[in-house]
Amino acid sequence: MDIKDFEKRNKDKIAVIGLGYVGLPLAVLLDKRFNVIGFDINKNRVEELKKGYDRTREIETKDLKNAQIDFTYNPEKLSQAKVMIITVPTPIDQHNIPDLRPIKSATKTVGKYMQKGSVVVYESTVYPGLTEEECVPILEQESGLKWKKDFNVGYSPERVNPGDKKHTIDKIIKVVAGDTPEITEFLSKLYGSVITAGIHKAPDIKTAEAAKVIENTQRDLNIALMNELSVIFNKMGIDTKAVLEAASTKWNFLRFEPGLVGGHCIGIDPYYLTFKAQAIGHHPEVILAGRRINDYMGKFVAENTVKKLIKAGKAVKGSKVLILGLTFKENIADIRNTKVIDVYKELKEYGINVYVHDPFAYPEEAKEEYGIDLLDDIGKESPYDAIVVAVKHRPFIEELDFQKYKELMKKDGKPVLIDIKGLYNKEKAIREGFLYWRL
Numbered sequence: 001m002d003i004k005d006f007e008k009r010n011k012d013k014i015a016v017i018g019l020g021y022v023g024l025p026l027a028v029l030l031d032k033r034f035n036v037i038g039f040d041i042n043k044n045r046v047e048e049l050k051k052g053y054d055r056t057r058e059i060e061t062k063d064l065k066n067a068q069i070d071f072t073y074n075p076e077k078l079s080q081a082k083v084m085i086i087t088v089p090t091p092i093d094q095h096n097i098p099d100l101r102p103i104k105s106a107t108k109t110v111g112k113y114m115q116k117g118s119v120v121v122y123e124s125t126v127y128p129g130l131t132e133e134e135c136v137p138i139l140e141q142e143s144g145l146k147w148k149k150d151f152n153v154g155y156s157p158e159r160v161n162p163g164d165k166k167h168t169i170d171k172i173i174k175v176v177a178g179d180t181p182e183i184t185e186f187l188s189k190l191y192g193s194v195i196t197a198g199i200h201k202a203p204d205i206k207t208a209e210a211a212k213v214i215e216n217t218q219r220d221l222n223i224a225l226m227n228e229l230s231v232i233f234n235k236m237g238i239d240t241k242a243v244l245e246a247a248s249t250k251w252n253f254l255r256f257e258p259g260l261v262g263g264h265c266i267g268i269d270p271y272y273l274t275f276k277a278q279a280i281g282h283h284p285e286v287i288l289a290g291r292r293i294n295d296y297m298g299k300f301v302a303e304n305t306v307k308k309l310i311k312a313g314k315a316v317k318g319s320k321v322l323i324l325g326l327t328f329k330e331n332i333a334d335i336r337n338t339k340v341i342d343v344y345k346e347l348k349e350y351g352i353n354v355y356v357h358d359p360f361a362y363p364e365e366a367k368e369e370y371g372i373d374l375l376d377d378i379g380k381e382s383p384y385d386a387i388v389v390a391v392k393h394r395p396f397i398e399e400l401d402f403q404k405y406k407e408l409m410k411k412d413g414k415p416v417l418i419d420i421k422g423l424y425n426k427e428k429a430i431r432e433g434f435l436y437w438r439l
Helices: 023-031 043-050 061-066 075-080 101-113 130-143 181-192 205-236 240-247 269-279 285-311 340-349 363-370 394-399 402-408 426-431
Strands: 013-017 036-039 070-072 081-086 119-122 152-155 174-178 199-201 320-324 353-357 386-389 416-419 435-438
Touching: 013 023, 013 075, 013 101, 023 036, 036 075, 043 070, 075 081, 075 101, 081 101, 101 119, 101 130, 119 130, 119 181, 130 152, 130 205, 152 181, 152 205, 174 181, 174 205, 181 199, 205 240, 205 269, 205 285, 269 285, 285 340, 285 386, 285 416, 285 435, 320 340, 340 353, 426 435
Parallel strands: 013 036, 013 081, 036 070, 081 119, 119 152, 174 199, 320 353, 320 386, 386 416, 416 435
Antiparallel strands: 152 174
């Protein structure tokens, strides 16, 4: 297969299946050089994109309107593409088992409409072996074609960092692997024509799959270590942030911060690896230990919030607490798998009246996903007994200060400020009269 056949002047097209925070930026980038079909099963999402609106806020309206992408929810259009890139989510279920329904469904759709000579590329995070062991048989069954004779597959792990306008996908080295050396070379040229950071060719698909899943597993474990240290230092009356600042003066100290580990990457991907490890007879001790620690941190934050309320002489039951931020990370709208909800639920268990404000989250999504009515005005339910700053959103840094927090809080007893992300100066907070706590 020749990359030149896919230039805009030619008829061969590339389809991107799944137009979320991974698929849409990829489709827009590929559109600069190739004819692109953007497919998603969500009709409303497709209609919004046609109008130039991206609710994930990853792509600017002007860039969407300038693109020539054929946005569609009609799967029949996939038959026009010779290369199909699958970028659907790979979540876990309530038992932390990989939920393969989205990727299997997308594979069935692609298999039904793919043509002879097609190349199907997966970017979704999976465990090593899934592409060839689970997806290829589905493609063969649905298409009636034979793998490596009539079609080929490849894997190129997504490395999108939502909300990051600096490290965009074209500036991140792209790992590629095909089921044959020829397909690896083809994918290298395809992605390399739009990725300025460079291409890394993995020796095979399983290696590329494994590389992706350990990237976030490594981050998960490093953050878990910081979280466990935070729990230990909290019991010892030592400020964790001060410890990290001191330790960071050594040249080879890795600076990670404690925090709530949510989202659909760091908090999810390790379970794909542990699932596969257990399937082959190995029980992954370290990885699962890190997951247990990180999953505990919402409860830990809530417990310390309650302790501060008691120390401030406030009745816990019936008290009013404002949580600032609901999304899983700063300056994005995505609330999927946010661990802020763990803090919210735990505080509610104590009989506390909990209110949530997030300038980036969509109110209808918060209501549908978690049953939470977001406050549009943080002063609406004031005064509060405590405020929990849960997410490092830009407006919280630029528009809120100690004086504003004091205005929002009750005058009886000391105001309680819980700073999960360590945004504020501890000494100044104490001087201002707050009962202040941070991870």
